[in-house]
Amino acid sequence: MSARAIGRTAVLAAVALVFAGMTTHSVTVADPGCAPVGTVGTPEVTVDESTAGLEALAPAAVDLPEQVWFRTTAESFNRRWSFATRGGQVYVKEAAVLGGWRTVELPGCLAGRVAGVSADDDEVMAIDRDGRFFTMDHALSAPRDWNWSSRYGTPLWTGPGNTLPPGTLAWTWSVLSPNEDHVWRDTAGNDHPVGGAKVSHVFALTHDGRRIQYVDPWLPVDHSYEMATPHGGRFQAVALSTSASTSLVVNRFGDFYTRLYDFDISGADKVFFRYSYEDQRGLPEAPDMLAERVDGRYAAIQLPAPDWMRQPKVPGEITDRISVHKTGPGSAARELRVEGRDGGRNGFWTKRLTDESWTFVATGQPLVGTVLENSATDRSADTPTTPSPYDYMGVSPQGWSAQVRAFDVAVTPTPLRITFGDGDGLDLILHTVDGLRQMPQEPGISSQPRQFDGTIELSADLLTSLDAQPAAVRDFVRNILGGKRFTDTSVAVTGTGFHIAALGLSLNRS
Known part of the structure; x- marks a missing residue:
């Protein structure tokens, strides 16, 4: 804290x-x-x-x-x-x-x-x-x-x-x-x-x-x-x-x-x-x-907390020497800087957090950082990575199943899929927040149970049209989720299991 x-x-x-x-x-x-x-x-x-x-x-x-x-x-x-x-x-x-x-x-x-x-x-x-x-x-x-x-x-x-x-x-x-x-x-x-x-x-x-x-x-x-x-x-x-x-x-x-x-x-x-x-x-x-x-x-x-905000491309040569600092009260009072060159001059590109473009300040100091490619197009997703291997699935005593795929401790929300015995399905969103702990926790997912503060989110449109939904969906929303759009729940995760308290269900690694 x-x-x-x-x-x-x-x-x-x-x-x-x-x-x-x-x-x-x-x-x-x-x-x-x-x-x-x-x-x-x-x-x-x-x-x-x-x-x-x-x-x-x-x-x-x-x-x-x-x-x-x-x-x-x-x-x-x-x-x-x-x-x-x-x-x-x-x-x-x-x-x-x-x-x-x-x-x-x-x-x-x-x-x-x-x-x-x-x-x-x-x-x-x-x-x-x-x-x-x-x-x-x-x-x-x-x-x-x-x-x-x-x-x-x-x-x-x-x-x-x-x-x-x-x-x-x-x-x-x-x-x-x-x-x-x-x-x-x-x-x-x-x-x-x-x-x-x-x-x-x-x-x-x-x-x-x-x-x-x-x-x-x-x-x-x-x-x-x-x-x-x-x-x-x-x-x-x-x-x-x-x-x-x-x-x-x-x-x-x-x-x-x-x-x-x-x-x-x-x-x-x-x-x-x-x-x-x-x-x-x-x-x-x-x-x-x-x-x-x-x-x-x-x-x-x-909630959820603010997500990443993409910043505009810098219109010139840049290095990996970057910096952010506060300039006054309030969370918008930030200045961004990146070392670079413009018209043969060394210095840095700068902008306030919410500005739409960068300006250049010449310093005459030699460049220290490693020069970046600085492609003119957005290549932020051009570094492929393997999805999280942690998939979980479980079946309730009532016959419906729940599935969570590619769970990552640092990524939220996570899709939560409910499938009923008659083949009908319900797509929910599971928000997880890594809560307050007093004892050390191993990084990532391990055999040590990891506790999250969770919230199950139901689509506002589905809640509005609940009477028109299949019977299995109506019963689940009313009886399990209490007819609410947001349902708080504790979530416990290990390398082999995933327990969602509000559903009364433990999922197994699949």
């Missing part, structure tokens, strides 16, 4: 209740010898807008750019500061000033071992050579306020630490905060307060660019949570950048997609947030998180 609902005090109290009496049997993470809890993960109460403490840092003795234009893991920035890593160290300068780099003081266990750094909002994530996470907090304040921690995971960001998922091709740090972002917008067009805390994730591009795993510091120490790439996971990305829960990906053909998504936005955090698949358009927005959570007169968070 990252950004939580009702205010900072209520957040911590509620989480304490969730985890009370529980132990964490997490994956083993070697303690690097410095793991202060500090104040990592808490919202900034006050921010020192001065540069106090900067003058005490030693001037950088390495060659660094005068300006940082991209949020990568070699160089990064937030609203106030630019960061870079060279030779295992971290360097900082004022973002609005050319040059002036100084050496960041690091914990002894991290100094000389930094392999990557990513800044967003008031936090900086550093990864050491073993892939371990180190977080620096208060990164929008003066350097004298900065503090480091290797803690990560349950409870309350005080766990033993975590690492990048195996096979990570690219990673990025993302922070959605009440102080900087204020609100985010769902698919019904309603704005929702970020809450009393923040949403912080490491997003990692894995599995040859076909999966995105995200690692939240308030969730168990594992690598189980995923966000599918575009086209139901068939899109093969070569680069990833995320800021304030907005991810930007590109493939080798220069096709760009963005998506607003994190643990809370996905629908997973039902302890602190109220979600609904019912149409929330036109309902008033709640004045605060408490009212939104408990008062049904206000709009709930619309």
Whole structure:
């Protein structure tokens, strides 16, 4: 759990209740010898807008750019500061000033071992050579306020630490905060307060660019949570950048997609947030998180979560050095950048999230990324992938059968086919959300049961014309689904079985 609902005090109290009496049997993470809890993960109460403490840092003795234009893991920035890593160290300068780099003081266990750094909002994530996470907090304040921690995971960001998922091709740090972002917008067009805390994730591009795993510091120490790439996971990305829960990906053909998504936005955090698949358009927005959570007169968070949005093609040469950063409050306040060339000039192409076209900014800096093909046509589905092998089927005592094909933990919704004994059929939609867990879960589908929050959706047209449907369909909708368009259900999945509680039916791998 990252950004939580009702205010900072209520957040911590509620989480304490969730985890009370529980132990964490997490994956083993070697303690690097410095793991202060500090104040990592808490919202900034006050921010020192001065540069106090900067003058005490030693001037950088390495060659660094005068300006940082991209949020990568070699160089990064937030609203106030630019960061870079060279030779295992971290360097900082004022973002609005050319040059002036100084050496960041690091914990002894991290100094000389930094392999990557990513800044967003008031936090900086550093990864050491073993892939371990180190977080620096208060990164929008003066350097004298900065503090480091290797803690990560349950409870309350005080766990033993975590690492990048195996096979990570690219990673990025993302922070959605009440102080900087204020609100985010769902698919019904309603704005929702970020809450009393923040949403912080490491997003990692894995599995040859076909999966995105995200690692939240308030969730168990594992690598189980995923966000599918575009086209139901068939899109093969070569680069990833995320800021304030907005991810930007590109493939080798220069096709760009963005998506607003994190643990809370996905629908997973039902302890602190109220979600609904019912149409929330036109309902008033709640004045605060408490009212939104408990008062049904206000709009709930619309599900399903926002999907990937295709971005226009860049009209020029580009590389795989991409970047997204926040520019102000609200989930539309994002700027996209991609390194490239125009008319023989080096620089970057840029656009605001909702702009219809890109513009070019010349920097004169040499190109660093790998040049992409950037086809003039959409080739986002031109990287064939094998469908998920997890097909399930079961027969009820009443004689009707249910079938789920190519189930994927990161892809939703999934078609759910009901077939009756007389040959009539009913096509339903099964929405699944990877819910809140307190114990580590193996990635993907395995012999360990994986629990989902599910919702069965019935076509609105079919519900309207129910009296005209075959008898078997009418009876199923009325008796099993209660005559409702949306039916909530728990779903449990293993490599051999698939249980849908609302149907009272267990399906077997087929």
